[in-house]
Amino acid sequence: MADTKQHWLSDVLRWAPATRPDVAQIVTAMLGLAGPIIAGVATDHLRLGMVAAIGGLALGGPAHGETLRQRAFALGAALLAGCAAISTGTTIASHGSLVILALPAVAAIAGFFGGISLAMARETTRFILFTTIAAGLSTPEVRPLGMTLLFFLGGTWTLGLSLLLHAVFGRAKCATEPSAAATRTPARPVALLLRRWRESHFRLSGWQYPMRIWSCLTVAEAIAQIWPGQHGQWIAVTVAIVLGRRLPAPPTRLLQRALGTMLGVVIAGLLLIWTPPPLIVTCGIAALAAARPVLRAGN
Numbered sequence: 001m002a003d004t005k006q007h008w009l010s011d012v013l014r015w016a017p018a019t020r021p022d023v024a025q026i027v028t029a030m031l032g033l034a035g036p037i038i039a040g041v042a043t044d045h046l047r048l049g050m051v052a053a054i055g056g057l058a059l060g061g062p063a064h065g066e067t068l069r070q071r072a073f074a075l076g077a078a079l080l081a082g083c084a085a086i087s088t089g090t091t092i093a094s095h096g097s098l099v100i101l102a103l104p105a106v107a108a109i110a111g112f113f114g115g116i117s118l119a120m121a122r123e124t125t126r127f128i129l130f131t132t133i134a135a136g137l138s139t140p141e142v143r144p145l146g147m148t149l150l151f152f153l154g155g156t157w158t159l160g161l162s163l164l165l166h167a168v169f170g171r172a173k174c175a176t177e178p179s180a181a182a183t184r185t186p187a188r189p190v191a192l193l194l195r196r197w198r199e200s201h202f203r204l205s206g207w208q209y210p211m212r213i214w215s216c217l218t219v220a221e222a223i224a225q226i227w228p229g230q231h232g233q234w235i236a237v238t239v240a241i242v243l244g245r246r247l248p249a250p251p252t253r254l255l256q257r258a259l260g261t262m263l264g265v266v267i268a269g270l271l272l273i274w275t276p277p278p279l280i281v282t283c284g285i286a287a288l289a290a291a292r293p294v295l296r297a298g299n
Helices: 002-013 021-040 045-059 070-095 097-111 118-137 146-175 191-200 208-226 233-242 252-273 278-298
Strands: none
Touching: 002 070, 021 045, 021 146, 021 278, 045 118, 045 146, 045 278, 070 118, 070 146, 097 118, 097 208, 097 233, 118 146, 191 233, 208 233, 233 252
């Protein structure tokens, strides 16, 4: 038991320095997130720039696909899913206290369909996260259509950066990694995926994620309604970030997500005590965005 505990605790900080991060992905993550914020600072509309930066956050992660066409398709699907999430979240938030019922229900439905395949799990998880973020960030001065448009602009900026940089740096990477296509997992037939998904409905494991995300978001939104004005919506965002589709055993990834969230809360709390100039905050955000793919590649 002690050896097992020591093993998963060491995995939390495990590092694989031999793994080379993708240069195009690093630059895309950094500029995709920082670009809209810089534009917001320059035009004296920082809040709108931050909303647009959420689009950069959504598309700044790893893009699946070896070829430029596959990458464009994957990023396009992520952009559409993100726009749907922002529109759904802001619409839910516009109905006031209805969010306590609607947000958990929407998340549970998305989690239910996410059981079809790994691709659906990835996109529905992204949908749940950004729906929750939009429901917490929606403000009267920015309507659902405006929030969705800002997200689309930020996501499109990041999509264009990703494709451009992949075209520049991707060829060199492919030349040094000729066996990348050989390690790709073959796609499974849609009929097989749907059959396995239907069969999972007769087992408790097929329902555990929808039930967990529904119950946790319900509690989070209830707390936000009971104590309004205390930024309780961030509890729901934390739930969407930390709660994975599967209960990890050992819980390495869950602990990593929890520690990362706590670190973010500490940094945000320090910014409440001392608010630096917007340029310094933007540089810090850009540095964190650039570090994200490097840390993901190493651990």
